[in-house]
Amino acid sequence: MTHIFIEARYEKTSEYVFLDTVIRNLGFTEEQYKIICVDGNSNLVNVANKFKENTIEGGKNLIVFDADTPATGYGFTATMKRINQELQDNEMQADGIFLFPDNAQDGIFENLLEELMQKENHAHWFDCYSDYEICLGDKYLTPDLKGKLYTYISSQKTLSNTKRKKLGGGQWQFNDIQYWNLSSPALQPLKDFLSKNIS
Numbered sequence: 001m002t003h004i005f006i007e008a009r010y011e012k013t014s015e016y017v018f019l020d021t022v023i024r025n026l027g028f029t030e031e032q033y034k035i036i037c038v039d040g041n042s043n044l045v046n047v048a049n050k051f052k053e054n055t056i057e058g059g060k061n062l063i064v065f066d067a068d069t070p071a072t073g074y075g076f077t078a079t080m081k082r083i084n085q086e087l088q089d090n091e092m093q094a095d096g097i098f099l100f101p102d103n104a105q106d107g108i109f110e111n112l113l114e115e116l117m118q119k120e121n122h123a124h125w126f127d128c129y130s131d132y133e134i135c136l137g138d139k140y141l142t143p144d145l146k147g148k149l150y151t152y153i154s155s156q157k158t159l160s161n162t163k164r165k166k167l168g169g170g171q172w173q174f175n176d177i178q179y180w181n182l183s184s185p186a187l188q189p190l191k192d193f194l195s196k197n198i199s
Helices: 014-025 044-056 076-089 109-116 123-136 145-154 161-165 185-197
Strands: 002-006 033-037 060-066 096-100
Touching (some): 002 014, 002 044, 044 060, 044 076, 076 096, 096 185, 109 145, 109 185
Parallel strands (some): 002 033, 002 060, 060 096
């Protein structure tokens, strides 16, 4: 089985649900993979036993984390170096590492989601949101990218009340083409990584 270790704290997050959606869309079944939340980008050591047990059993271990940015003290190169050092220090074997947004640039999971938003279908929303940010100006804090993404999906009138209630649990309707473009070239690096490494 392939274990995929992610930064999220628990399963009811947009990151977990998104990754699960992409993997299922690639044709993999739940018997082939398990997503494991590690609760932060420096907590791999807390799951060292799961890594080692899966390796002994012939499974694969993948890591899917944020690259982060130099402003946070990391960025793609520094994060990759830190993860590899943590793996080495704890005698853990990873069969693949992917860093959001595209396994090459600095950034985070939300940068990838922003690329997948259906901007043409919801041009009016983007115009309004841009005006909102300008209006707040220097007098107020503007929402961060995660807040913007949540506002985007939660403001959709086409969501049923049942679906709306599930938004807080990460159910952001990633399979719905009205809101997200999972055929975007921006998603291809992640799809390629998962297709190559899940068995």
